[in-house]
Amino acid sequence: MNKITVSAPGKLMLFGEHAVVYGRPCIVTAVGQRMKVTVELSNDPFFELKAPDVSVEGYKKQMIDLSIGEIPKGAKFVEIAMYNFYNCYKSYTKNTGIRITTKSQFSSQFGFGSSSASTVCVIKALSELMGVKLTNMEIFKLAYKTVLDIQGVASGFDVAAATFGGTLYYVIGGKILKPLNLPSLPLIVGYSGIKADTVTLVNFVKEKAKKYPKVIDDIYTSIEDLVNLAKKALLKGDFQTVGELMNFNQGYLSSLGVSNDKLEAMIYAARNAGAYGAKLSGAGGGDCMIALAPTKSKKAVEQAINKASLPLRGKAGGQHIDIKTNVEGVRIEKYGK
Numbered sequence: 001m002n003k004i005t006v007s008a009p010g011k012l013m014l015f016g017e018h019a020v021v022y023g024r025p026c027i028v029t030a031v032g033q034r035m036k037v038t039v040e041l042s043n044d045p046f047f048e049l050k051a052p053d054v055s056v057e058g059y060k061k062q063m064i065d066l067s068i069g070e071i072p073k074g075a076k077f078v079e080i081a082m083y084n085f086y087n088c089y090k091s092y093t094k095n096t097g098i099r100i101t102t103k104s105q106f107s108s109q110f111g112f113g114s115s116s117a118s119t120v121c122v123i124k125a126l127s128e129l130m131g132v133k134l135t136n137m138e139i140f141k142l143a144y145k146t147v148l149d150i151q152g153v154a155s156g157f158d159v160a161a162a163t164f165g166g167t168l169y170y171v172i173g174g175k176i177l178k179p180l181n182l183p184s185l186p187l188i189v190g191y192s193g194i195k196a197d198t199v200t201l202v203n204f205v206k207e208k209a210k211k212y213p214k215v216i217d218d219i220y221t222s223i224e225d226l227v228n229l230a231k232k233a234l235l236k237g238d239f240q241t242v243g244e245l246m247n248f249n250q251g252y253l254s255s256l257g258v259s260n261d262k263l264e265a266m267i268y269a270a271r272n273a274g275a276y277g278a279k280l281s282g283a284g285g286g287d288c289m290i291a292l293a294p295t296k297s298k299k300a301v302e303q304a305i306n307k308a309s310l311p312l313r314g315k316a317g318g319q320h321i322d323i324k325t326n327v328e329g330v331r332i333e334k335y336g337k
């Protein structure tokens, strides 16, 4: 076998963002939109990448130069994942060459974790092609290391969702990785149209914590409490409580300074249209908001998200995105052509 296609799901943070970076738990769900990665072995000692979704076409370098020199943003995760895989599990021969194509079912702008999903796919695909049997935990660890090598700071919740799928109660680095046995959630997603930069937002909160260490630590403790309550409520299917806890969580994220008026407008619009609760999802500053709503209010909530407006600036509406939650983690799509 010299060619394989592997896929991994995107993710949405349900509860606990930011606090999770400081050792508190979070809850993340894997979403139905997937990243697909095809990896092919060749005999020329080159790495070639086509990733049209992130504007990478015809990127090519010698295998021995992996991780060396300027790497385009859209190629970083794939290249460093390969580099780490070879460093840990295999050495190149002079005939080792790799061609990779990535194709996402979601825009990299949504904040669904396309970089982490492609990292997980590359490691899974290489392990299959090279006959190096890796467990999902080993794939997770190497993918998480790759993300840390590039970003410096990350909890790895998105890597966990891409690898294991489902809905997970998660602590940084996979210290706790507990699957929650849930049905698909009646979750509605709204994209704000603003691309957020996770590292910038994490650093912004870190600076705040230097000035107000106790205030911020108390906020993290409260978030931890509500994550634990949310876990119980989710397992009981008590969506009313889950929604209330989402609203609490949003309040804390606002007080950390990572919400913005556009997200707030979409969140309030969803709540006013009948959602049990709504919050931003992920680092904040843009990307997506999520709402949990009874089936009878689904349409109204979607429309409210699309039409949300701000008193002085007019339209602040987002774009609702249809998703499934709680889907399968990394998997092989096909072997060969």
Ligand code: PMV
Pocket: 013, 016, 017, 018, 019, 020, 021, 111, 112, 113, 153, 154, 155, 156, 157, 158, 196, 197, 198, 202, 281, 282, 283, 284, 287
């Ligand atoms: O921006 P996203 O969707 O990757 O979410 C970031 C969540 C944080 O908790 C702020 C960071 C992290 O690595 O957990």
